[in-house]
Amino acid sequence: MLLGGIEGGGTKFVCAVGTETGDILTSVTIPTTMPAATLEQTIAFFKKQEVLHNQSLAAVGIGSFGPVDLNPQSEHYGYITSTPKPNWGYTNVAGTVQQAFPDIPIGFDTDVNAAALGEHRWGAAQNWDTFMYMTVGTGIGGGAMVSGRLLHGLIHPEMGHVLLRRRDDDPSERGVCPFHDNCLEGLACGPAIKSRWNIPGEQLPPDHAVWDLEADYLAQAMVAFMTTLSPQGIILGGSVMHQQQLFPMIRQKTLALLNNYLRHPVLEHMDEYIVPPGLGDKAGVLGSIALALAAAEDSAR
Ligand code: ZN
Secondary structure (H helix, E strand, O other), X not given: OOEEEEEEXXXXXXXXXXXXXXXXXXXXXXXXXXXXHHHHHHHHHHHHHHHHOOOOOOEEXXXXXXXEOOOOOOOOXXXXXXXOOOOOOOEEHHHHHHHHOOOOOEEEEEHHHHHHHHHHHXXXXXOOOXXXXXXXXXXXXXXXXXXXXXXXXXXXXXHHXXXXXXXXXXXXXXXXXXXXXXXXXXXXXXXXXXXXXXXXXXXXXXOOHHHXXXXXXXXXXXXXXXXXXXXXXXXXXXXXXXXXXXXXXXXXXXXXXXXXXXOOHHHHOHHHOEEOOOOHHHHHHHHHHHHHHHHHHHHHO
């Protein structure tokens, strides 16, 4: 089965064709420019892959930056909606891909829900049916699976904007989010790290004070999500989490903030509870292929 996956991000679209076993055959990175041009290049890639593999795609999955409309009953289903990204407001992403491939199912979800699905199928979450996937990078987003289903609800989770307590010794007076003074994304995304000393995180040493702040904010968020979603595990991905030293700090601070309130044998092994993505940096694009696979399976029913 030839499956198409689109990891639609604010700076790049990663497109790939892969198989139902989670193997990527070919992938390409397309810069996110204007919507029409970006989607045109995306579609051209898949058309070319169909010729090269002498096979039609069985389905395409799209994991998109948001906010997106996931309600199939809505007139804007499949759209990127009220995004602050210039020119991308109310872009019909799924519909444009569907028009190019009218005979196959198109799966559509948030980028982080897609990554969660991929991790569930092939990665670190294979033994969990209620868990979350959070990416910490240029922005912060979280997706969740609850009892085996991706969580949508009213719109979809926006975990990056959970409000936190700003630490007194934080050198910045407010976070970088234009909407909130002290939300997780505003305090802990890549640009927030850079904003404090005007040095990007990847150039700061692993023992720099910023990582203690960063782990603190992420741990506050972990407590908020553990006490609301009751996840069996939490996956933290994205470029900021390449800072491996953060994992033990986040685990330890999360336990300290919980202060023994939540008790479960699993929480005695935090290194198996808060984990990096099993699929590494491919979680997003493989997640989109997992969305395609789910769409193909649904339509075969
Ligand atoms: Zn915010």
